[in-house]
Amino acid sequence: MGKNCGKFETQILTYDALRNKNKVIWVSSNSLGVLFGGYSIPDFLFAELSLEEKIIKFNYYVSNLLKKVGAEILLIGVPEGIAPFKEKDMNRFGEFAIVVSNAVYIDTSILCM
16 A cells, blocks of 8 residues: 555546536645646655644645635545555555544545555
8 A cells, every 4th residue: 555556646537537526626645746736745744743743734734725725625645655565664654644634634535555
């Protein structure tokens, strides 16, 4: 989960399908998402901050985007994975998923495996 699972392609397809009838903000797990109309995951998620600081900052980041754009739907691609990929690749222990799920209320989720 998280690598070579079609996560970025799924985000692009979902964004394209949703934006036809809704105002959508897409925060992409991949920096190339900007080329397709999305926003980048903020750099502070990769910084040496406490989990609590990352959650508060991400909530503030998303709130500002929603106020700026006035979207109906928020699509967030979570970087890395939610479980270990292999013995020495722990996917940051699902840290990004924890931050995002605590910063915003999630209605629906898509898991790419």
